[in-house]
Amino acid sequence: MIDIEDLVVRRGGTDVLRGLSARIGEGEAVRVAGANGSGKSTLLSVLAGVTAPDAGRVTVAGRAPTDPAVRALRGHVQEPPPLYDHLTAGEQTAFTAAVWGVDARRLRERAEAFGLGDRLDVLVADLSLGQRKKLGYVCATAHDPRLVLLDEPFNGLDADAERAVRDDLARWRSEGRTLVVVSHADSSVADLVDTTLTVGADA
Structure with missing residues (x-):
């Protein structure tokens, strides 16, 4: 490889x-x-x-x-994650889904599974470090x-997000x-x- x-x-x-x-x-x-x-x-x-x-x-x-x-x-989970601060978390997942040609609803559900369900309408710039990290991981691996x-x-x-990453x-x-x-x-x-x-x- x-x-x-x-x-x-x-x-x-x-x-x-x-x-x-x-x-x-x-x-x-x-x-x-x-x-x-x-x-x-x-x-x-x-x-x-x-x-x-x-x-x-x-x-x-x-x-x-x-x-x-x-x-x-290839998927690249970066530190810090390259996200667009002017988008909401939900808009970021939709944009990422469009770039990779994947199901936007499925990617949104994946973000929710990482505990971001109540943050999808929040600007990326206003997310905590941990929330940005979770969103970056979801987006970087959107295309499987x-x-x-x-x-x-x-x-x-x-702990919940770490467990989800480990499971992945x-x-x-x-x-x-x-x-x-x-x-x-x-x-x-x-x-x-x-x-x-x-x-x-x-x-």
Whole structure:
């Protein structure tokens, strides 16, 4: 599913990732670990096609991460989530459903299942951090992706929402989907992943 060869990403003249090579197979669940500033979120950004490598080669399903065909099979749960502050939460789900061509009612019901039922008429700008996190998760996975990239997926979630996310991840694992999870705490995802990929300037 994912092949990384001698990946280098620089920020301000400093190598955030240097010479990273790894392979993540179809259906594998991987935790990305490393110290603060080691490039964990940067790696996800490269896999999501947002950040271009300065050197090396990265492919997702045999294609460049920026390839439109890869976009359709990938979901990127970002920290913080990229939402439109001027929309209501309900409008955000409707917009997302239109972008992905999925059933808007089903996506709205999914938001309600994550405890957002009484917040759908509230502007995104006025949602709490945890509510924004839940909405971002629902929208990022609206199209039921084969590959899910998750950046600290449990930060800011209440117990019910965390349980719902865990249920999703467990279901996706059972269906053979590929998961790449950034998490500072190994204990929070130990039961959800197969292996750990440690990153850093010298990885």
